[in-house]
Amino acid sequence: MKKYISKKFINNLVFITNITQFISQYINLKKKNKYYYALCPFHTENKPSFIVNNDKQFYYCFGCNEHGNVIDFLMKYNGLDFLRSIKELALFNGYKNIPIKKNKIKYKYNINIFFKLINNVGKFYHKNLYNKNNYIAYNYLINRKLKKNIINFFKIGFASNSNDIINIFNKKKNNNLELLKVLGLITRYNNKSLKDFFKNRIIFPIKNISGQIVGFGGRSINNNFPKYINTMDNFIFSKKNNLYGLYEMYKLCKKIKYIILVEGYIDVLTLFQHGIYNVVSTLGNNINKIQINILFKNSKNIVCCYDGDQSGLNAAWNMLKLSLPYMKDGYQLKFMFLPLKEDPDSIIRKYGVLYFKKILNNAEPLSIFFFKMLMLKINCNSIEGLTNINILAIPLINKIPNKTLRFNLRNKLGKMLNIPEEILESLVSKNFIYNNKRFIKIKYSNMKLLISLLIQNPILFKVIPNKMLRIFNKSKILGIDFFINLIYNYNKNNYITTGQLIELYRNTKYEKTIKLLSIWDNMISSDLIKCVFIDIFYNLCKYELEIKIDKLILKERLEGLDNKQRILLWYFTKKLLEISK
Incomplete structure (x- = not known):
């Protein structure tokens, strides 16, 4: 059954986290005015372009466009999935137990229990290798010319054919069976009985930098397919985040x-x-x-x-x-x-x-x-092949931050293909790109400006009278539904930061828009933000009221209005006069 953490808990976690203090554990932040600056950890650069805004609980890099809240930073910097990022953040804030929901029932998993259990399983596997009944596994390693001291140093083990970890670690009436399932160490066979996931395999413990076992690799001793399997990703293990040894x-x-x-x-x-x-x-x-x-x-x-x-x-x-x-x-x-x-x-x-x-x-x-592979991929005897240089070689060379290496590779490429320097130069992008990302340009519009100002300055929601939002009912202004949705959530939560807002809309259709507009440069000085915001909002109100009034007047001339529509026309006209004063 699917497990999840309540949004309320996550939102509170983002709110109480000092993002500057948290990120400073990983990179060296230096304060300048009201922001904190650092060399970006997500691309190579010589001058700091990575900023952290403590008030908004938000970070942004002007060089590579990476941005987000503290959870986004954890996911990108440490390569963690969303759930593991929440756990790391919870531990930072002193939470030992994290409320995990499962079918509306709360379970509290202490991450230390997982480490203790998997390390005990590792010890058992290692001891099991020397069991006289498992001589086949031990002999396999000896036949591979591995010495006992290396086997012991890496704590190599064996998962026998008899589902030992289920029998041994489930003796007491505790939650071990459930925890073993979460860690992926046991699995259900044919939807019936449980079995050891690594059954009949040599076990290679995978350790983190602190020496704690976080997962296992298993090799079949009888060459059954697949020959190698690894622990499935879970609370404490991710295959892509680890290196063996x-x-x-x-x-x-x-x-x-x-x-x-x-x-x-x-x-x-x-x-x-x-x-x-x-x-x-x-x-x-x-x-x-x-x-x-x-x-x-x-x-x-x-x-x-x-x-x-x-x-x-x-x-x-x-x-x-x-x-x-x-x-x-x-x-x-x-x-x-x-x-x-x-x-x-x-x-x-x-x-x-x-x-x-x-x-x-x-x-x-x-x-x-690089050039050996390039020559295999490019046909130098045809115009089409040479055209592929722009597609293959140049973008790759442009990724290199080392100017000397970049220059030498381009120079050698020109000589190998007998391309004059000026022609090769024309193929090279004038703007040096570190990470092949294309920045999405947001076209200027009143609606986008209004939303971006609200996202970057959440306190502005207080200047919007809720009664005025009613005039946008069934409005066809692009983005107005999103704007009203933002106001609704700000009112519901009283006040939330940009960082919390990102979390609130994670995995929704608005997530990408929020992240983009949260870093959009509005080119408006801070002392004018409130005035510009109010001015845009009321101009949109005028525009919407005029459209609605024109439609009702046209309808009255063509077919007449009923009492409800006359009241609406009177109401819209009155509001327009109030706004225009």
């Missing part, structure tokens, strides 16, 4: 000169066993921006290790494209490709660690791999 790397590496990115759990274990500790792997999925951000936060130099087949090239190309915005001064990205059907584990077992290091030392720099 990150905690262990920090534990053993005194200084991380560079990080090797591999594709498998066993590859990490084998490299660790041979003294190469600066290695992590994805969790069986394609690399994503969040994981790349984690990599570059931990080292300026990344070496990606891929198979030499087509799928390996595709994975490397994807990595390159996603990494370009991180290529600041001093940052490097390299690619090493292994022989076909080989991985780091098999290479080391066959040829030794020295051979692997030799391949590692010959890793291709980003620039070489």
Whole structure:
């Protein structure tokens, strides 16, 4: 059954959070006048363009257009889903228990209970590996040339065929069974009996940077499909937010000169066993921006290790494209490709660690791999192929913040394709873009200006007489329904900030409009905002009244009016005279 947190709780959470204090945990904010400034964490820049407005509980970056409230920041910065962001925010504000609703019944989940339970399950799996009845699993690891000290260091375990965690962790009359379901450690089989999700699999605990187990990877020992599975996303785990071996790397590496990115759990274990500790792997999925951000936060130099087949090239190309915005001064990205059907584990077992290091030392720099792949994608012998440069190469090069690297790539591209500098320059956008986002331009109109002023200055709702809103009944003015809806919610909540407003309209048809208008530059000085707002509102009232009066007068001439319509005409005329005075 679907679980959710009440909007009232979320709205209160946003209201009590000091957004400046919260964001300052992640980035260095400096106060200037009434705002706080910082280098934007969402794109690379040299001058601060990221501002935080404490009064409105809102942040905005003039460089990349990222904006929102404190929940949006958590979701974007840490790559958390909405529910996990709420939990993080609740913990920041001292809430240990979060009210989770389920079919209108409240459940209180303490996040520490999840950590305690999953770590206990991890200990059980590890102990279970050494159970004499599970010799097949232990022998599998030994046959892969893994030593006992590495198995113990990573706490590798085994989930046997007998659903042990259900039997062991559900002995007491507590909520463990429900918690195991939430963590995705048990699942229902054929809609009947429960079973261990990782049944009959080698278990690889996935830890956060603090060393707490947050999830598991499971490998089939009999090659059943799928060969590898991971814990499903839940309260404490998200596959796209984690890298395997990150905690262990920090534990053993005194200084991380560079990080090797591999594709498998066993590859990490084998490299660790041979003294190469600066290695992590994805969790069986394609690399994503969040994981790349984690990599570059931990080292300026990344070496990606891929198979030499087509799928390996595709994975490397994807990595390159996603990494370009991180290529600041001093940052490097390299690619090493292994022989076909080989991985780091098999290479080391066959040829030794020295051979692997030799391949590692010959890793291709980003620039070489970039042009190698580009030449495979562009047909230089046709005009159509050369046209693709504008589509493929130039936008990618423009993502690089390092001016020297960007210039050298463009220069080399021109020489390789024998394109004169002036022609290549014409293909390059004059405006340097860090993140390929197109800003949506909002056309100027009275209605949009009125709504944007109200969103950015919620206190203005108090100057609108509720009786005046009645004249807009069945109005065809575009946006008037949204404006009235805003006034209704402001009245209902007495006063809410821009940050709370974003939360109130999250997942509604108005969410995008609110976010856009909340950052729209109205070009109106602060001392004139109230006057302009009132003036626009009453001009709209006049416009609407004139339309309604004209329609009623026309109808009276053509077919006459009944008593109700005459009263309306009198009322509209009276209101128009009052406004015009």
